[in-house]
Amino acid sequence: MARTAGRRRRRGAGLQVSRLTLTIFLANLAGLAVLLFGSFGLTQFRDGLIQAKLEGVRAQAQIIADVLAQTAIDETSCRPMEAGEAGPGEAGCALALNEGDVNQIFTRVWDSFEGRVRIFNAPQSFSDPPVTDAGALLLEDVVLRRDVIIVEELAPIDASPTEEFINEARRRLAEAFGNFLAGGYRREAARRALEDELNEALASSPFAEERGATSLRLNEDGELVASVSVPIRKVQAIYGIVTAEIGGIDELVLAARLAILPFFGLACLTAILSAFLLTAAIAQPIRQLALAAHQVREGVSAAGRVRIPDLTARRDEIGELSAALRSMTQAVYDRMEAIETFAADVAHELKNPLTSIRSAAETLEIAKDSAAREKLMALIKKDVARMNRLITDISNASRLDAELARQTHEPVELRKLIADIGELYAATLKDGEARVRFDAAGPPVYVSGNPTALSQVFRNLIDNARSFSPPNGEVRVFLEPAADREARLRVLVEDDGPGVPPDALEKIFTRFYTKRPSGSAFGNNSGLGLAICRQIVASHGGRIWAENRLADPANPEGPRLGARFVVELPAA
The missing domain is CATH 3.30.565.10 (Histidine kinase-like ATPase, C-terminal domain)
Structure with a gap:
């Protein structure tokens, strides 16, 4: 029964998934997963993309601000200041843009611009902060688009509720995943307000190489946008502010992340192949050695001896393990043979005095001469002493191996x-x-x-x-x-x-x-x-x-x- 169970265990051993193989695969996959999530959360590409967006929007905002400074300012007219607007030493006329000229400018086609552009009047009271409500200063709010045709595939009209649920779940999952990967920079953008950007633009130096203020914030729809605000200046006077912003950052970052997925899949395939190759090179030889050692322990072998696989040609740690197991197995077999030989020798050596004692005892029963009886008794005592000495030496010899090991x-x-x-x-x-x-x-x-x-x-x-x-x-x-x-x-x-x-x-x-x-x-x-x-x-x-x-x-x-x-x- 035990032998049958052993055969079943060995027969089924080939169908089992090696734990070492699974460990190798999971270790490789864990490294790839860390690399994938690290690339998803990598800020270098994202920051470079945002910087590029800001540079493009800045150039657009500065051009619009320069155009408005030349065409939408009427220096001979002024907007009457309301009560309380004028401060100490200020004139009774507020600097403002000509709303008609602003509207006329944005009736033109801006083929080279895209994004959202808003024009704000300058605040008439430079308190701290000067802008508290951007909507009160808004003159124009337009969206500039390039002449492109956007084709979007709509869902079937007769889509089933299940398909709608799956699509909505996918959208929410992608949104949640994007928010998770966005992490801190999106939360920072949510805390950024348009009024903060306008106040920074008003406080910026007109002699700076890059005029105005930039920010990364969320618009009214919760979309991440790159925004630039540039003051409309005539000499040193500020007549208004141009705010240009552009979105699509999340989509570009997501597209870049999705582009990594095919490489991740290829890396996973490589990890699987690597795991199988390492299994063939490491796990399988170790398993063979383990099965052979198990057979040595059970003593299962048709020829009476189990041969440990000889892997010494590998010249690595597994080869050393194979050599060590072969040497250990040979030592075990040598020890077993020595024990068998020692037991046979002990039996042979003990039989000689026992045979002599038995013969003397049998002769003693029939001996009638007292001299002969004394001679037989002396022989028996001598053989007993010999057996005692022999047993003592055998006991010392049998303990010697253990004593030398300790x-x-x-x-x-x-x-x-x-x-x-x-x-x-x-x-x-x-x-x-x-x-x-x-x-x-x-x-x-x-x-x-x-x-x-x-x-x-x-x-x-x-x-x-x-x-x-x-x-x-x-x-x-x-x-x-x-x-x-x-x-x-x-x-x-x-x-x-x-x-x-x-x-x-x-x-x-x-x-x-x-x-x-x-x-x-x-x-x-x-x-x-x-x-x-x-x-x-x-x-x-x-x-x-x-x-x-x-x-x-x-x-x-x-x-x-x-x-x-x-x-x-x-x-x-």
Whole structure:
């Protein structure tokens, strides 16, 4: 059932939308959306458009003001001032435009002008502010248009209420969207009044390069217009004000924004294609690695092993991930094989003393001679002690991997560590045992490692050398410091025993290898000591090997003077 569920999960995995693909697409789309709204709200184009409109309207207003200053002013006549208009020292005649001349001017065709033009009389009292009601000073209000034909498609007469509702909803939505994008500058224009513009125009200098005042405001219909007001001057006297304004700003800005939409659509298509390409290049390989890792965890494989896809040829982070997963998977399989081998070796090693104990116990039942019974009992005790020692060594070896994984490295003074071990052997030396000799003189030598684990390595090597040494023999330990920072230091342990057969120089580091010369006590060694030494040294980045001390170094098959174990470690 579990296997069937796993097949269903893998079969359906190809139909699922990759979350990484969706993330890539949304990230690309988010950037495009920010760019789109930024371009919609971009003020540079809008301000340039408004400035261009104002420049055109200013030129138009100045021309009209100059024409009116030449043709619509009657200097010999004046408008009688009403009561209260004249101020201290003022004449009793107010400056004004000739309304008939103004009307006559605007009966002509202004082919080069467009927009709305209004003519205002000058205020007769320059109080603060001088203009409070523009309508009271208005003389003329005309709309100038170019000779163009505007074709507008009208809605069908028999349009259904639904279509009318949809069209109205679209209009309102577009208006609301435009107002949202317009933002602050439209709210600022709503606060601007025509009277403010007229007062600024009256206060402007006649010697300025750009006469009058400009503003961006809303007209009576709520349309955004660019407006310019220019005083009608004769010498220094102001006879009136020309206000020219033009709309269509919202339509032009909207058209420019709509022109961006096709490019946004193309960018979205590019983002989609980019997302799929990135999926093929990133998400899909990661998914393959994840599925393979999942199969490794479940142990699902027809051949017994799951192969992680080899993507190291990519030479990128995914290639590194593939190499790391392949290395990790291989380490897991190696560890599993080592556990299986270790379990088989443990079973084999435990069976030997158990078989011996069983045979001795069965013989003990039928033995009648007391000497024979004592001999069998001694054999059983010896095998029990052997099993106890074997189980202790196996327990230590099985915990070694976990301990090495948890251990922390620190600077270790190797010369002092070996000297302390030598003093321990000297303090516990018994008659007939080989003594340990080590010259502790010399400068400190440091390595980075775990002092407890390194101490176990040297004690195992010394114990092994003492076990092969002749009675009252000697085990010598030498420390060779590293020549420089890049070199490695060496620790040598030598004995005067029979040496190691050439074909067993590597086998002795195998677990449970206990081959010893004839005459040696049987069962006193578990064969795990040297294997533990190699494992610890490897975890410290070093290596260990065995070699023979030869009478003639040029003749490997010649007489052996003893064995030598070499431990090579990186210097700190």
